[in-house]
Amino acid sequence: MGEILNLAFQTFRAHKMRSFLTTLGIIIGVTTVIAILSLIEGLNQSVAKQIRSIGSDLIFVTKFSMVRMGPTNFEEIAERPDLTPEDALAIKQLSSVETAIPTIEQNFAKLKYRDKEVAQTSIEGSSEDFSKAYNYIVEIGRDLNFDDILYKRNVGVIGSYVAKNLFGDESPIGKDLNIGAHRIKIIGVYKEKGSFLGQSMDNLIVIPYTFYDKTFPRRRATVFEKAFGGYTISVVPKPKMVERAMDEIRELMRRRRGLRLDEPDNFELGTQQMLFELYQNITRVGFVAIVAIAVISLIVGGIGIMNIMLVSVAERTREIGIRKAVGASNQNILLQFLTESSVLALVGGIIGIILGVLLALLISIVSPLKAAVSLWMIILGFGFSAAVGIFFGMYPARKAASLNPIEALRYE
Amino acid sequence: MLCLAKDIYKIYTMGKVEVEALRGVSLEIEANEYISIMGPSGSGKSTLMHILGCLDTPTRGEYYFEGKKVSDYTDAELARIRNRYIGFVFQNFNLLPRLSALENVALPLIYAGVKKKERLELAEMMLKKVGLAERMRHRPNELSGGECQRVAIARALVNNPKIIFADEPTGNLDTKTGSEIMEIFDRLHSEGRTIVLVTHDSNIAQHAKRVIRLIDGKIVE
Ligand SMILES: Nc1ncnc2c1ncn2[C@@H]1O[C@H](COP(=O)(O)OP(=O)(O)OP(=O)(O)O)[C@@H](O)[C@H]1O
Numbered sequence: 001m002g003e004i005l006n007l008a009f010q011t012f013r014a015h016k017m018r019s020f021l022t023t024l025g026i027i028i029g030v031t032t033v034i035a036i037l038s039l040i041e042g043l044n045q046s047v048a049k050q051i052r053s054i055g056s057d058l059i060f061v062t063k064f065s066m067v068r069m070g071p072t073n074f075e076e077i078a079e080r081p082d083l084t085p086e087d088a089l090a091i092k093q094l095s096s097v098e099t100a101i102p103t104i105e106q107n108f109a110k111l112k113y114r115d116k117e118v119a120q121t122s123i124e125g126s127s128e129d130f131s132k133a134y135n136y137i138v139e140i141g142r143d144l145n146f147d148d149i150l151y152k153r154n155v156g157v158i159g160s161y162v163a164k165n166l167f168g169d170e171s172p173i174g175k176d177l178n179i180g181a182h183r184i185k186i187i188g189v190y191k192e193k194g195s196f197l198g199q200s201m202d203n204l205i206v207i208p209y210t211f212y213d214k215t216f217p218r219r220r221a222t223v224f225e226k227a228f229g230g231y232t233i234s235v236v237p238k239p240k241m242v243e244r245a246m247d248e249i250r251e252l253m254r255r256r257r258g259l260r261l262d263e264p265d266n267f268e269l270g271t272q273q274m275l276f277e278l279y280q281n282i283t284r285v286g287f288v289a290i291v292a293i294a295v296i297s298l299i300v301g302g303i304g305i306m307n308i309m310l311v312s313v314a315e316r317t318r319e320i321g322i323r324k325a326v327g328a329s330n331q332n333i334l335l336q337f338l339t340e341s342s343v344l345a346l347v348g349g350i351i352g353i354i355l356g357v358l359l360a361l362l363i364s365i366v367s368p369l370k371a372a373v374s375l376w377m378i379i380l381g382f383g384f385s386a387a388v389g390i391f392f393g394m395y396p397a398r399k400a401a402s403l404n405p406i407e408a409l410r411y412e
Numbered sequence: 413m414l415c416l417a418k419d420i421y422k423i424y425t426m427g428k429v430e431v432e433a434l435r436g437v438s439l440e441i442e443a444n445e446y447i448s449i450m451g452p453s454g455s456g457k458s459t460l461m462h463i464l465g466c467l468d469t470p471t472r473g474e475y476y477f478e479g480k481k482v483s484d485y486t487d488a489e490l491a492r493i494r495n496r497y498i499g500f501v502f503q504n505f506n507l508l509p510r511l512s513a514l515e516n517v518a519l520p521l522i523y524a525g526v527k528k529k530e531r532l533e534l535a536e537m538m539l540k541k542v543g544l545a546e547r548m549r550h551r552p553n554e555l556s557g558g559e560c561q562r563v564a565i566a567r568a569l570v571n572n573p574k575i576i577f578a579d580e581p582t583g584n585l586d587t588k589t590g591s592e593i594m595e596i597f598d599r600l601h602s603e604g605r606t607i608v609l610v611t612h613d614s615n616i617a618q619h620a621k622r623v624i625r626l627i628d629g630k631i632v633e
């Protein structure tokens with residue numbers, strides 16, 4: 001087997017340009033599929049976080065629109081004033097509003113306790129009503145309270161995932177954990193919520209926004225950091241009052257910002273429902289695109305491989321004759337050419353995977369979309385290209401295997 | 413008895429024309445014989461040799477190798493027979509151009525499932541035996557005709573076959589190199605191997621203990 005693989009790589013090296021061109025179809029296919037999949041996965045992660053509280057009719061007040069598709073002027077959004085905790089307090093006073101909380105967050109943080117750590121944790125800087133807005137229930141210890149916010153205490157309530165992974169059977173209450181150089185005392189643990197869209201909702205720590213503000217400097221270097229960093233306000237309307245609450249919030253915010261009648265809003269309002277619909281549209285389009293690209297690149301890449309393998313079989317007819325004359329069985333020859341087409345496809349697949357991951361990272365850097373690459377996509381990319389190699393390599397390989405040795409030796 | 417051919421015909425059909433390359437050949441070969449097949453060009457020598465070596469099948473007639481009808485062997489069994497029992501030295505060498513002499517000689521061992529290290533050791537031994545040890549890293553296009561012939565012989569020997577078929581092994585060589593090659597075959601025969609030599613040169617044929625003459629696809633006495 002090692003021998004056959006070695007041989008396949010030799011042929012690959014002998015015809016670098018030709019092999020590369022052949023695999024182009026597969027490279028393009030795998031690249032786009034991986035990039036789109038990781039963007040959808042990234043979208044899942046952020047949407048799941050927003051829709052953390054299934055069932056409640058949250059309204060979001062943000063700087064940027066979470067639901068508008070199409071071209072966006074990020075410079076304009078970056079120039080808008082930030083939302084503030086004071087805005088949240090004012091919104092909370094509205095008659096149609098149950099409560100409103102300011103939230104500032106940081107994803108992908110690493111928490112440490114002694115020698116243990118958890119990663120990919122969200123740090124939420126929020127107020128004492130966080131659990132009410134997002135339907136978390138404190139299971140052990142206590143929730144954040146008004147004094148924690150007022151005195152900017154370094155305390156936090158953690159999700160059950162964090163509790164389990166950092167503390168195991170120990171009680172986390174009263175223990176200090178570390179975020180980078182900062183220590184935070186744990187005062188409570190939320191009851192497990194499970195996962196949504198494949199994302200755990202229990203991998204978080206909620207701390208007073210006042211402490212967050214003091215402790216974690218905000219990066220405001222790029223337009224995107226200006227547009228998307230900072231506070232968002234999550235509003236819980238009174239029952240059956242979503243529409244009225246939206247109107248009241250809009251009016252209040254315009255008044256607070258002194259906007260004239262002819263000026264447009266310089267903030268955005270969205271609901272969980274709108275967000276979810278948008279999410280569904282995007283993922284639907286994404287999956288249709290993936291299937292289409294997968295099918296097209298399968299055919300293009302596969303035919304390319306079949307073609308080049310047929311050429312290879314014809315070129316090496318004498319070689320096949322010689323190998324058969326010295327004792328290669330039909331199966332040996334079949335395997336040799338199948339391995340060759342699979343190696344061809346797999347090399348294309350690997351290049352595609354690398355390019356796809358890079359493309360996803362690039363999109364993450366230059367746009368607000370976040371990409372998340374996971375292992376199953378890479379496995380999928382491998383499987384996909386191997387399948388193409390085997391499927392489309394089968395016909396040429398059989399042709400090679402069934403050659404009559406004498407006729408093959410006579411071939412010129 | 414190693415080989416038994418009974419009334420073998422080989423007919424090539426090219427469009428409407430039929431070429432009868434072999435017309436009723438019957439032949440027995442015992443183990444440890446040294447036979448040469450002689451005849452003018454186009455008389456069917458190579459065709460016969462390919463059939464005797466289980467590389468081709470007769471159109472009519474029966475051929476037994478090691479007591480079993482060749483048409484009863486499966487493809488995989490035939491491959492095994494070619495690999496273990498038969499060594500071919502072809503009229504035009506048939507070496508793989510991209511492999512070194514050493515790798516060419518080791519080729520049959522791949523299909524015998526021999527490990528790489530052992531393969532190369534055995535191949536080197538064979539090249540020494542045919543007097544080509546110092547050129548084993550060279551590719552066929554860097555070797556002379558006589559050297560290629562030696563590589564081809566070493567390859568035919570490497571699996572320790574029972575019978576060796578050589579098709580015009582001296583055809584492309586000068587007399588001196590030719591007689592060097594013939595010495596190798598004589599030695600192989602004295603070591604106990606069966607040898608079938610195809611040639612149209614009576615001087616070469618004299619090395620064999622039995623000479624078969626083929627004219628127009630028929631054995632003449
Ligand atoms: N694949 C083929 N198709 C058609 N005719 C063939 C084929 N192979 C051989 N022949 C014909 O069969 C006859 C015998 O050919 P063969 O190669 O056995 O001759 P030979 O005795 O080996 O000749 P030489 O000494 O020139 O090698 C020739 O007339 C040849 O043209």
Ligand SMILES: [Mg+2]
Nearest residue numbers: 457458503579
């Ligand atoms: Mg011939």
